[in-house]
Amino acid sequence: MTTHSADTPQSHTVGLLAEFASQDELIQAGRTMRSAGYTSLDAYTPFPIHELDEALGVRPTRLPWLVLAAGLVGGISILAFQWWTNAVDYPMLISGKPLFSLPANIPVTFEVIVLSAAFAAFLGMLALNGLPRLASPLLRSVRFARATSDGFFLSVAATDPSFDPQATPAALRQAGATEVETLTESTTQQPLPRFLGMSLVVVGSLAVLPPLIIAGARSTTSEKPRLHNVFNMDFQPKFKSQTTSQLFADGRAMRPRIPGTVPRGSLPTNPEYEFGYVEPAAAAEPAAGDARQWVEEIPLRVTSELMERGRERFNIHCAVCHGRAGFGNGLVSQRAIELQQGTWVPPTSIHTQYVVEQPVGQLFNTITNGVRKMPAYGHQIPVEDRWAIVLYVRALQRSQQASLEDVPEDIRPTLRELN
Amino acid sequence: MSTANLALNPELPPDRLLDGDHDYRSITDTVCQIVERPQPPKAWYVAFAVSSVLTVILFGLVGYLFVTGVGVWGNNAPVFWGWPIVNFVFWVGIGHAGTLISAILFLFRQHWRTSINRFAEAMTIFAVVCAGLFPGIHVGRVWLVYWLAPYPSQHLAMWPNFRSPLLWDVFAVSTYATVSLLFWYMGMIPDLATLRDRATTRVRQVAYGIAALGWTGSARQWSRYEKAYMLLAALATPLVLSVHTIVSFDFAVSQIPGWHTTIFPPYFVAGAIFSGFAMVITLVVPARAFFGLKDLVTIRHLENMTKIMLATGSMVGFAYAIEFFIAWYGGNPYEQFAFINRALGPYAWAYWTMVTCNVISPQLFWFKKFRTTPWLMVVVSIFINIGMWFERFVITVTSLSRDFLPSSWGYFKPTAVDVLMLIGSFGLFFTLFLLFCRYLPMVAMAEVKAVMPKPDTTAKVGNTASAEGGPQA
Numbered sequence: 056m057t058t059h060s061a062d063t064p065q066s067h068t069v070g071l072l073a074e075f076a077s078q079d080e081l082i083q084a085g086r087t088m089r090s091a092g093y094t095s096l097d098a099y100t101p102f103p104i105h106e107l108d109e110a111l112g113v114r115p116t117r118l119p120w121l122v123l124a125a126g127l128v129g130g131i132s133i134l135a136f137q138w139w140t141n142a143v144d145y146p147m148l149i150s151g152k153p154l155f156s157l158p159a160n161i162p163v164t165f166e167v168i169v170l171s172a173a174f175a176a177f178l179g180m181l182a183l184n185g186l187p188r189l190a191s192p193l194l195r196s197v198r199f200a201r202a203t204s205d206g207f208f209l210s211v212a213a214t215d216p217s218f219d220p221q222a223t224p225a226a227l228r229q230a231g232a233t234e235v236e237t238l239t240e241s242t243t244q245q246p247l248p249r250f251l252g253m254s255l256v257v258v259g260s261l262a263v264l265p266p267l268i269i270a271g272a273r274s275t276t277s278e279k280p281r282l283h284n285v286f287n288m289d290f291q292p293k294f295k296s297q298t299t300s301q302l303f304a305d306g307r308a309m310r311p312r313i314p315g316t317v318p319r320g321s322l323p324t325n326p327e328y329e330f331g332y333v334e335p336a337a338a339a340e341p342a343a344g345d346a347r348q349w350v351e352e353i354p355l356r357v358t359s360e361l362m363e364r365g366r367e368r369f370n371i372h373c374a375v376c377h378g379r380a381g382f383g384n385g386l387v388s389q390r391a392i393e394l395q396q397g398t399w400v401p402p403t404s405i406h407t408q409y410v411v412e413q414p415v416g417q418l419f420n421t422i423t424n425g426v427r428k429m430p431a432y433g434h435q436i437p438v439e440d441r442w443a444i445v446l447y448v449r450a451l452q453r454s455q456q457a458s459l460e461d462v463p464e465d466i467r468p469t470l471r472e473l474n
Numbered sequence: 475m476s477t478a479n480l481a482l483n484p485e486l487p488p489d490r491l492l493d494g495d496h497d498y499r500s501i502t503d504t505v506c507q508i509v510e511r512p513q514p515p516k517a518w519y520v521a522f523a524v525s526s527v528l529t530v531i532l533f534g535l536v537g538y539l540f541v542t543g544v545g546v547w548g549n550n551a552p553v554f555w556g557w558p559i560v561n562f563v564f565w566v567g568i569g570h571a572g573t574l575i576s577a578i579l580f581l582f583r584q585h586w587r588t589s590i591n592r593f594a595e596a597m598t599i600f601a602v603v604c605a606g607l608f609p610g611i612h613v614g615r616v617w618l619v620y621w622l623a624p625y626p627s628q629h630l631a632m633w634p635n636f637r638s639p640l641l642w643d644v645f646a647v648s649t650y651a652t653v654s655l656l657f658w659y660m661g662m663i664p665d666l667a668t669l670r671d672r673a674t675t676r677v678r679q680v681a682y683g684i685a686a687l688g689w690t691g692s693a694r695q696w697s698r699y700e701k702a703y704m705l706l707a708a709l710a711t712p713l714v715l716s717v718h719t720i721v722s723f724d725f726a727v728s729q730i731p732g733w734h735t736t737i738f739p740p741y742f743v744a745g746a747i748f749s750g751f752a753m754v755i756t757l758v759v760p761a762r763a764f765f766g767l768k769d770l771v772t773i774r775h776l777e778n779m780t781k782i783m784l785a786t787g788s789m790v791g792f793a794y795a796i797e798f799f800i801a802w803y804g805g806n807p808y809e810q811f812a813f814i815n816r817a818l819g820p821y822a823w824a825y826w827t828m829v830t831c832n833v834i835s836p837q838l839f840w841f842k843k844f845r846t847t848p849w850l851m852v853v854v855s856i857f858i859n860i861g862m863w864f865e866r867f868v869i870t871v872t873s874l875s876r877d878f879l880p881s882s883w884g885y886f887k888p889t890a891v892d893v894l895m896l897i898g899s900f901g902l903f904f905t906l907f908l909l910f911c912r913y914l915p916m917v918a919m920a921e922v923k924a925v926m927p928k929p930d931t932t933a934k935v936g937n938t939a940s941a942e943g944g945p946q947a
Contacts, residue, residue, distance in 0.1 A: 078928070101498060101668070102924040103696040116698040122705050140624060140633035147635055159637035162720055166642075166649040169713045173653040173706055177660055180702035184695045187687035194688065200671035202691050203664065205498035210692075285617055 066239040069192050070095075070212040071223055072199060073232035078104050081207040084230035085110035088211065091226060095212035099193070099202040121179040122172045129171025134164050192238040210238070328354045329438055331419030350416030355442050365447030368440045372432060381405035381451045400428040405448050406455045418445045492589075493769040498923050501770070505665075505917045506672055508765045514912055515764050522908045528901020535895050536611055544614050546891045553874045553886040558612040561896055563866040564749070565605035565903075566647060566721055567742075568859075570714055571750025572598025573654055576661065577710035580703075586778055588921040589770045592665075593761070594754050595658040596914070600906040601753070602651045604899045609643070639723040646720040653713055657706050663689050664699075665915035718746040725869065732812035732873035735800065741793035748786035748836070749862035751779050752855040759848045761911060770917050773846050780845045783858065787836025790865075794833065812873055820885055821872045824864050831861020 075081040081098055085107060088096055098107045107113070141147045142154035152159075181187065193199050193210070202208050209232070211223055224235045283289065294300050294308035303310070312318070323329045332347040355361060370379060378384040383404040391399040403410060410418075422441045423433035436444070459467065496504075508514075539546050549556040572594040579587040613619055621627075622644055624634050634641050667689035670682035689695065722742035725733040755776065762771040801813040816825050835857045838844045844854060871886045910916070 098693040099691045100693070100696070101502075101664075101691060102920045103700050104693070107693040108697055111693055113693055113697050116701050118698055118701050119705060122709075136624070137636040141636050145632045147633075147637075149635070149637065152637070156637070162639075162642040162716070162723070163636055163645045165712075165716060166645040166720075169709050169716075170649045170652060173656055173709050176702045176705040176709070177656045180660070180698050181687065183698050186689065186695075187684075189683060189688045191688060191690070193690050199690075203668040203671045203689075204502040285615070 065243060066241050068213045068220070068237055069240045070210050070215075070218075070238045071227060072193070072196060072236045072238050073209045073211075073224075073227040073230075074198060074201075074234040074236075075207045075209065075231060076233055078207055080231045081209060082106045082110050084209055084227070084232065087230045088209065088226065092217045093211055093215050093223075094217070095215035097210050097212075099199070099206075099208040099210070101203055101205060116183060118176065118179050118183060122175045125175030125179075126168045126172035130164055130168040133167040134160060137163060192240045196236060196238065198234060198236060325354075327416070328442075331416035331423070347416075347420075349414035350419070351414045353415050353442055353446055355439065355446075357446060361443050361446055362450060364440065365443035365445070365450075368436065369444050369447045372436060373444065376402040376429075377405060381448065402429065406452060411452050411456070415445050415449065418448060492922070492926060493772045496769060496926065498926075501919055501922055501926070502668060502672075504766065504770065505915050505919050506669060508767075508911065508916060509669060509913060510672065510674075517760075517764055518908060518912065521904065525901045525904035525908060528898050529905045530901075531894055532898025532902055535891055535898060536607075539611055539891070540616055544612070546889060548886060548888040548892050550884070552877050552879075552882045552884055553871055555870050555874060556886060557867075557888055557892040557896060558608040560863070560866045560870050561899060562605050562608035562612075563721055563870070564863045565601045565608070565899065566650075567718060567746035567749045567862060567866075568753045569598040569601035569605060569650070569654070569750065570718060570743070570746035571754050572596070572601075573650075573657065573710050573714040574747055574750065575754075576657060577707040577714060580707045581711060584778075585925040586775055588918055588925050589772070589775055590754065590758060590779075590917075591921070592658075592661065592918045593758055593771075593916055594750075595654065595661065596910045596916075597754060597757060597907065598654050598750070599651070599658055600903050600910070601750075602647070602654060603906065604903050606647060606651060607899065607902075609647075639720070639727045642720045643724055646717045650713060650717045653706070653710055657710055660699075660703065660706065661918060661921075662915065663687060664691060664920040665918060667691065668919055669915060715743055718742040730873045730877060731806070731808040732816065732869070734809075735797065737793055737796055737800070741790065741797075744786045744789035744793065745832075745862060745865060748783060748790055748832070749859060751783045751786070752858035752862070755779055755783075755851050755855040756859065757907065759852045761916070763848075765911065765916065767917060770922060773848075776848060776851060777845045780839045780851055783855075784836050784839040787832060787839075787858070791833035791836075794829065808878070812876065815876050816868060816872045819872065819876070821868060821875070824868050825872070828861050828864040828868050831857045832865060835861070 073084070075084055078100065081100070082104065085096060085098055089111060094112075096111050098104075098111060100107070137160045138155045146154050148154065193202075198206070199208060200206075209227070209230075211218060211227070217223075224237075227235050296309055298308045299306050300308040302308075326333050327350045332349050334347070373381075374385055375387045376383075376385040378388075381404060383402040385402065388399070388401050392401070405411075419441055421429070422436065422444060423431060425431040432441070453461070459470075462470065535546075547556055547558065549558070572591075575587050575594045576591045579591075610616070610619060613622075621630065622634065622641070624636075663686055666682050666686040670679065670686045673679040673682055719739040719742065722738035726735060726738035728734060758771055759776070762768050798813050798817075801809045816822075835854050838850075838854055844850050875886055876883055
């Protein structure tokens with residue numbers, strides 16, 4: 056840059072600032088200066104004046120495109136995010152509704168579009184305007200303070216090709232300026248005040264500490280017991296089964312049966328029908344499994360209605376684990392194996408030899424009381440339905456052991472060899 | 475400065491927005507002197523003392539709630555949404571007037587909004603602060619509130635349900651709070667620059683200097699600023715309508731009789747605007763008197779607001795009637811019971827309080843005297859505020875207390891904590907509001923200057939030129 060009269064070794068001219076008496080004179084001066092060939096002009100007013108845009112040749116801003124882009128990116132991202140989180144990464148099945156349905160995902164999408172577009176409008180406006188810029192030659196001018204109240208100013212930058220330290224102020228006065236001032240900027244870089252730098256270092260170091268402590272705690276193990284800042288529901292005053300209790304004289308938390316009482320459903324009128332077995336000797340306590348005499352025949356009249364009922368109940372209660380054909384490949388089991396659930400015991404196939412050999416009474420007992428990992432279904436399925444399921448299980452087993460004689464005479468010719 | 479009531483003078487042009495003989499400098503002086511004078515009015519100190527005590531009580535009770543649990547409230551089976559949710563919906567509703575004034579009236583080129591928009595936007599933000607507090611402390615285990623956020627969590631190993639109205643609500647209210655804050659702050663930048671340039675103490679220079687971000691008011695800055703302002707207004711307009719719509723989904727998407735109705739979104743939005751304007755009137759009438767703003771916030775502004783209240787209040791009254799009509803016409807016995815129970819059941823006192831305050835009192839604004847007498851407006855507005863709180867109470871509590879299982883029917887009784895928290899939330903609201911009045915420009919100076927008549931510099935007669943050439947581009 057060439058040396059100007061106002062320059063000193065410490066500062067150089069960045070432009071001229073001219074004050075005008077009214078907005079009309081400012082607009083007129085803007086037009087005059089622009090037609091005189093000045094291009095780096097700007098006006099400063101306490102409120103927006105649209106004639107200035109045309110007078111100074113202010114081009115329309117790109118901000119609307121920025122806002123549109125931000126809104127589109129925000130909207131598409133959040134829609135994809137909702138689809139990925141609720142339909143892919145953690146499929147959330149609610150009342151059988153589809154995992155991803157546009158209407159239910161619109162509210163959040165809309166809000167995020169507005170949010171991202173609003174941030175783009177605000178931050179984009181600041182960025183394009185070069186804000187924040189807390190110090191500038193303009194703000195150091197005392198006269199310029201009126202620009203935000205009732206003053207009207209025009210500036211010409213020293214970088215303007217037409218700028219001339221003598222001719223330009225004259226031109227501004229000619230255009231109606233009441234005052235013309237030279238704006239200067241220091242050439243030497245002011246260092247940051249020492250206390251400010253020090254406090255930034257201190258605050259910055261302290262701010263790093265909490266995330267470091269959290270990251271350290273999350274990535275290491277400790278032998279000390281967990282700190283309970285908030286108890287949540289981790290400790291509750293209650294007794295669990297098979298534990299001791301000081302409350303009772305015998306020190307047991309679980310209470311034995313009160314003499315002379317019978318638990319609900321434990322008073323059989325027809326043990327074969329209700330339990331599927333009879334005790335060798337009439338005893339109140341159930342005997343060990345081996346001593347039981349299992350019922351060999353279904354204690355109900357076997358009809359096609361009972362078989363249909365059995366099929367229906369089997370498909371409701373059993374098929375989810377055992378599979379609809381009983382091979383132990385139900386959807387729950389498939390899913391558990393897919394997820395590699397370590398504790399999962401696959402359900403037994405009902406076509407295994409030892410299950411096929413079991414008497415119907417034992418199958419009935421298994422449904423009633425459960426076995427190994429299989430829970431008891433006695434409380435959910437009425438006695439008659441349990442027998443219907445047993446009947447259907449027998450039919451399924453028969454289907455895998457069938458011979459040609461089981462097929463009716465008139466259908467046999469339609470069969471063909473498979474292998 | 476003349477405070478004569480010129481707006482009622484029929485000889486003045488109808489587009490005249492200010493009273494008194496003002497130029498740009500006097501507008502700056504009028505607004506800035508509130509912030510710059512060494513002592514606020516005595517009434518400010520009294521109001522601030524009362525409201526800050528109430529705020530302390532509120533936060534004390536919030537602490538008590540945290541260590542004790544939600545049992546400190548009256549919420550219990552079957553009314554699990556008690557006063558906290560009532561207060562939330564009440565405050566969110568109040569927070570609707572500000573953005574309506576700044577965004578919707580801006581897009582409709584209603585220049586009269588410039589005198590009151592800053593004020594109303596501030597009120598919006600403080601109301602949303604109060605509103606956000608209640609669902610935040612209502613979640614029970616507050617220290618786990620971050621579980622609401624969709625973040626990749628090893629601990630939960632799952633994501634929030636994006637199809638739940640309660641999650642929509644989190645997004646809607648937080649977006650509304652953020653966008654309102656951006657809108658408010660962006661609108662304030664030129665005025666903060668004015669305060670910076672007038673500042674006489676070092677503290678003010680630094681504080682307002684940082685807040686004004688180095689604004690110079692250059693033609694290029696104004697050009698982008700106005701575009702950004704218009705874009706924000708265009709974004710905030712559907713947003714303001716969406717927020718109370720989504721709040722109404724909290725109720726309407728459930729299946730409780732009395733909640734499960736399609737009228738809820740428009741009815742809630744109309745009620746929100748209604749209550750928001752009532753709160754603006756309640757605040758602006760004393761503020762313009764105490765801070766000498768009668769020339770800027772004229773009777774014309776107040777009258778326009780009462781007209782909006784009359785319109786939205788009539789919509790709310792119409793919605794009440796339609797709810798009953800649909801309950802009868804829909805032929806659903808549970809719905810019919812819910813509404814008969816509302817009007818004649820154990821909460822009939824609340825229902826008729828609501829009807830009196832919300833349906834009858836706004837009709838007074840048909841009379842010119844009520845539209846132009848400030849103290850009468852304030853009285854009616856306070857009744858409307860009461861009525862709108864009761865509306866949310868009636869909707870929330872009557873439906874829950876008589877749900878599908880008659881054996882669990884109950885009668886909701888608030889506890890002292892419930893009552894003090896509601897009062898405390900008013901304390902928080904007024905504390906923030908009084909701080910705003912004291913430290914920030916209460917009127918958008920730049921916008922007022924842009925819509926005021928251009929001064930005739932050759933002969934000082936002025937004020938008859940039209941207000942064309944507003945801030946819109």
